[in-house]
Amino acid sequence: MSRGQDPRAFGETARVQNAVLCAAVLLMAALAWPLRGYVTDDTYIHLQYAHHLAAGEGFVFNTGERVYGSTSPLWVVLIADLMAMGVDGLLASKLLGAAATLAALWLWALLLQQTLASPWLRALATLGWAAHAWMLRWSLSGMETPLAVALVVGGLVAFTSVRPWGTRSRLASLLWALAALTRPECGLLLVLWGVSCVLERGLVGGARAAVTRLWPGLLVQAGWLVFAAGYFGSMFPNTLGAKSAGGEGWAYTMEQLLRQGAIVATTDGVLLLVLAVAGVGALLRGARPALRPFERWLPALWLVTVPVLYTCRGVPVLSRYLVPLLPVLGWLAWRQLDRALLAPATGEGAPAHAEGISRRALVTGVAVISLVLAQNLWAWQNVVRPQVTSFSAGLRASLVPWGHWFAEHTPADAVIAAPDIGALGYLSQRRVVDLAGLVSPAMVPLLREMPQEDAIARFEFARFSRPDYLVDRASRPGDLLERSAWRAALVPLGHAALPNLGVARPDSAVYSFYRIDWAAYDSVAAVR
Numbered sequence: 003m004s005r006g007q008d009p010r011a012f013g014e015t016a017r018v019q020n021a022v023l024c025a026a027v028l029l030m031a032a033l034a035w036p037l038r039g040y041v042t043d044d045t046y047i048h049l050q051y052a053h054h055l056a057a058g059e060g061f062v063f064n065t066g067e068r069v070y071g072s073t074s075p076l077w078v079v080l081i082a083d084l085m086a087m088g089v090d091g092l093l094a095s096k097l098l099g100a101a102a103t104l105a106a107l108w109l110w111a112l113l114l115q116q117t118l119a120s121p122w123l124r125a126l127a128t129l130g131w132a133a134h135a136w137m138l139r140w141s142l143s144g145m146e147t148p149l150a151v152a153l154v155v156g157g158l159v160a161f162t163s164v165r166p167w168g169t170r171s172r173l174a175s176l177l178w179a180l181a182a183l184t185r186p187e188c189g190l191l192l193v194l195w196g197v198s199c200v201l202e203r204g205l206v207g208g209a210r211a212a213v214t215r216l217w218p219g220l221l222v223q224a225g226w227l228v229f230a231a232g233y234f235g236s237m238f239p240n241t242l243g244a245k246s247a248g249g250e251g252w253a254y255t256m257e258q259l260l261r262q263g264a265i266v267a268t269t270d271g272v273l274l275l276v277l278a279v280a281g282v283g284a285l286l287r288g289a290r291p292a293l294r295p296f297e298r299w300l301p302a303l304w305l306v307t308v309p310v311l312y313t314c315r316g317v318p319v320l321s322r323y324l325v326p327l328l329p330v331l332g333w334l335a336w337r338q339l340d341r342a343l344l345a346p347a348t349g350e351g352a353p354a355h356a357e358g359i360s361r362r363a364l365v366t367g368v369a370v371i372s373l374v375l376a377q378n379l380w381a382w383q384n385v386v387r388p389q390v391t392s393f394s395a396g397l398r399a400s401l402v403p404w405g406h407w408f409a410e411h412t413p414a415d416a417v418i419a420a421p422d423i424g425a426l427g428y429l430s431q432r433r434v435v436d437l438a439g440l441v442s443p444a445m446v447p448l449l450r451e452m453p454q455e456d457a458i459a460r461f462e463f464a465r466f467s468r469p470d471y472l473v474d475r476a477s478r479p480g481d482l483l484e485r486s487a488w489r490a491a492l493v494p495l496g497h498a499a500l501p502n503l504g505v506a507r508p509d510s511a512v513y514s515f516y517r518i519d520w521a522a523y524d525s526v527a528a529v530r
Contacts, residue, residue, distance in 0.1 A: 018121065018125060019111070019115065019121065019124065019125060022111075022125040022128055022129065023107075023108070023111050023128060025129065026107060026111070026128045026129050026131070026132035027104065027107065027132070029129065029132045029133055030103065030104075030107060030132040030133070030138070030141075033132075033133060033138050033382060034100075034103065034138050034141045034142055036387060037138060037139065037141070037142055037143075037386070037387065037390050038096070038142045039390075039391075039394050040139070040142060040143045040144075040390045040393075040394050041092065041143065041144060041394055041397060041398075042143060042144075042145065042393070042397070042424075043397065043401060043422045043423075043424035043425055044145060044424055045092070045095060045143060045144035045145055045424065046424030046425045046427070046428040046429070047063070047071070047072065047423065047424040047427075047428075047440070047441075048072065048074065048077060048078055048081060048095060048144065048145070048146070049081065049091040049092065049095065049144070049424075049428050050063050050424065050427050050428040051063055051071075051072050051078045051082075052078050052079075052081035052082040052085055052091060052094075053082075053085065053091060053428065055078060055079065055082040056082040056083075056085040056086040060233075061075070061078070061233065063423075063427065063434070063436075063441040064427075064433045064434060064441065065433070067441070068233055068234050068235070069234065069240055069441045069442070069443060070230055070234035070236050070238070070239045070240050071239065071240050071241060071436075071440050071441035072239065072241070073185065073186050073239045073241050074146035074183070074184050074185065075183050075226070076146075076149070076180060076183035076184045077098075077145075077146035077149055077184055080098055080149075081094050081095050081098065084097070084098070091428075092144060095144030095145075096142050096143075096144050098148075098149065099140070099141055099142050099143065099144060099145070099147075099148045099149075100141065100142060100148075102148035102149040102151070102152045103137070103141040103142075103148040103151075103152075105152040105156075106137070106148060106151045106152040106155055106329070107128075107131060107132060109152060109155040109156045109158075109159055110127075110128065110131045110155050110329060110333075111124070111128045112159050113155060113158050113159045113162065113333060114127050114128060114333070114336065116159070116162060116163060117162050117333070117337055118336060118337060118340040119340055119344050120340050120343065120344060120360070120363040120367070122360070122363050122364045122367050123336055123339065123340050123343075123363055123367045126367045126368065126370070126371040127332070127336040127367075127371070129371060129375070130273075130332065130336075130371050130374045130375065130378075131329065131332060133374075133375055133378045133379060133382070134269055134328065134332075134378055135268070135269045135378045135379075135381035135382040135385065135386045136265070136268070136269050136321045136322075136324075136325050136328065136381075136386070137151065137325055137328070138382060138386065139321065139386045139389075139390060140321075140322050140325060145322060146184050146185060147185075147322045147325050147326070149184050150181055150184040150185040150188060150325075150326040151325060151326050151329060153177050153178065153180050153181035153184060153188070154177075154178070154181050154188060154191075154326045154329065154330070155329050156177045157173075157174045157175075157177035157178040157181065157191070158174075158301065158329075158330070158333065160173040160174035160177060161174040161300070161301070166295055166297070166298065167295075167297060167298045167300075168195070168215075168295070168297035168298070168300070171195075171215035171216055172215065172216070172217070172218045172219075173218075174219075175192060175195070175215070175216040175217075175218055175219030175220065176218040176219050176222065177219075178191040178192055178219055179192060179218070179219035179220070179222040179223050180222065181326070182223060183222070183226060185323075185326055186239065187308045187311070187312075187323070187326070188326060189223065190304055190307055190308060190311075191300065191304050192216060192219050192220065192223065194300055194303050194304055194307065195212070195216060195297065195300055196208075196209075196212040196216065198295075198296040198297045198299070198300055198303075199211045199212040199215070199296075199297070200212070201296045202294065202295055202296045202297070240439070240440065240441070240443050240446070241440050254316065255313055255316075258312065258313050258316070258317070258318065258319060259309075259313055261318075261319055262309050262312065262313070262319050262324065265319065265321050265324055266324060266328070266331070268377075268381050268385060269328065269377065269378050269381055270328055270331055270332060270335075271377060272370065272373045272374050272377050273331060273332050273335035273336070273370075273374060274331070274335070276335045276336075276338070276339055276370055277331070277334055277335040277338050280335075280338040280339050280341070280342040281338055283342055284338070284341070284342060301330050301333075301334065302330075302334060304327075304330065305327055305330050305331055305334070308324075308327055309324070309327075339366070339367075339370065340363075343362055343363045343366055344363070392501045393500075393501070395501075396499070396500040396501045397425065397500065399498065399499075399500075400498035400499060400500045400513055401422060401424075401425040401426055401498070401500075401513065402425050402429060403498070404425075404426065404473075404496075404498060404513070404515060405425045405426045405427075405428065405429025405430045406429055406430070407430075408426065408429075408430035408432055408471070409429060409430040409431060409432070412430070412432060412470070412471070414431075414432075415433070416432050416433070416470045416471065417432065417433045417434070417435060417467065417468075417469040417470050417471070418430065418432050418433070418434050418435070418469060418470070418471045418472075418473065419434070419435035419437055419463055419467070419469035419471065419472045419473065420434060420435070420436070420437060420472075420473035421436075421437040421438050421454060421458070421473065421474075421475050422438070422473075422475065422513075423436045423438070423440070423441065426473065435463055435467045435469045437454060437457070437458055437463060437473075438454065442463075442466075442467075444463075444465070444466040444467075445457070445462075445463065448462045448463075448465075455476070455485075458472070458474055458482065458486075459482060459485045459486040459487075459488075460486070460487070460488075461486070461488045461491075461523070464523070468518075468520055469518060470517065470518060471495075471515065471516065471517055471518065472492070472515075472516045472517075472518050473513055473514070473515055473516075474513070474514045474516070475511050475512070475513055476511070476512055476514065477509070477510070477511070477512065478512055479497035479512045479514050480494065480497065480514055481512075481514065482514060482516070487526070487530075488523055488526060490519075490522045490523075490525075490526055491518055491519045491520065491522040491523035491526065492516040492517075492518065492519075493516055493517040493518070493519055494514070494515075494516055495515040495516060495517060496514075496515050497512055497513060497514040497515065498512070498513050498515075499511070499512050499513075500512075500513065
């Protein structure tokens with residue numbers, strides 16, 4: 003409560019805020035519940051790492067193979083803790099996702115409370131985040147996204163808790179370092195913060211200030227990097243190299259930019275427009291944002307830098323890669339609107355206009371939140387829910403039963419080569435050769451030379467492994483038998499269809515399963 007504020011008014015505001023937060027929790031739960039069955043193949047990748055970690059076999063996908071194939075070590079460790087206590091892995095991941103989703107909502111409300119002046123806008127913005135369609139999509143998926151969002155928003159709460167922003171740096175740096183162990187792009191927050199210190203104080207003074215202020219986060223990051231270098235032989239996830247082994251050229255770059263823009267616009271197009279209009283309005287009123295201290299620009303700079311780096315690296319972006327950025331975008335938009343609506347209150351005679359300003363904030367806020375809710379509810383109903391339903395059903399009818407089949411019908415030392423390894427590896431508990439290169443680094447150079455389909459058809463994986471079984475993903479069953487020169491070595495076992503591969507790849511796919519006859523392969527190779 004600020005000095006001179008009526009205690010009764012303060013109490014009434016607190017009650018309204020608590021009521022709105024409760025309503026937001028109920029809204030979020032109501033929208034998340036129909037998505038509770040969502041599961042992705044990547045979810046099972048986390049579970050496989052967690053399974054081996056909980057069993058004391060180390061941070062590995064395949065027993066004995068130390069490959070840095072997970073970009074979310076903190077998420078894996080948390081799942082492994084629950085699995086070690088006897089909780090089913092998939093249930094553990096969903097429980098952690100639900101807890102992180104609720105924590106993110108509470109932290110979002112706290113961030114608004116300490117950075118927005120209008121109680122109406124704080125309340126309405128809280129409802130807006132509760133209905134955020136992309137956040138809801140990943141909330142109960144078993145993926146790391148909700149934890150990354152909670153840690154990013156928690157860091158923002160610490161970052162903005164004292165003026166000038168960034169003064170409470172140690173807690174913010176710690177939370178953002180933990181976020182980096184959940185989603186690697188969050189580590190750029192610390193890098194950019196260090197750069198801002200250097201810009202503010204010069205090289206020597208800035209470096210000293212960065213170490214002094216950010217040492218908890220730097221210690222966590224340095225500790226993990228040292229561990230990763232010693233344990234995996236690399237400080238950086240192999241997935242970064244594997245995922246960047248995609249297209250090249252301006253056409254591919256534009257495709258990736260448009261994809262990222264479409265993802266953001268689907269849920270946050272209204273808030274992007276609000277941010278732009280309010281910002282231009284402030285400039286027209288003569289407001290000039292202060293450039294210093296440079297730390298105050300850190301959230302906005304991170305918001306811009308991450309998509310640019312994704313594009314430069316050629317990473318095919320999915321919605322979950324961008325979700326940790328979206329509360330930052332939303333917060334900047336609501337804050338800019340708050341400042342624009344309350345700007346007249348700073349002039350002479352402002353107290354006399356306080357009631358009118360409050361009414362204007364309410365009317366404007368209701369108009370904005372109506373559009374935000376309409377946009378996100380439309381996306382939830384027409385994009386998120388249909389895709390979640392069809393993909394989850396397809397996965398449970400394809401890779402999941404085949405994972406169980408391999409567990410029941412193959413020897414324990416069998417090796418499976420597949421382009422999607424999560425469900426097959428976790429449910430079969432068989433060693434896997436990853437044809438996408440995520441946990442099989444030897445595939446990455448091959449994928450830089452040719453498309454994955456060609457690498458599979460040409461049996462390029464035979465350069466470093468001779469798996470017992472091969473899984474091919476194509477548009478029709480048995481396609482590999484037509485396009486591969488090594489068809490004589492393929493013994494068909496069956497096939498299963500997946501109706502779509504996700505929002506980024508909506509096409510249907512058919513997985514065909516084969517046993518490889520290496521004697522036949524050698525016979526063909528001898529005459530070639």
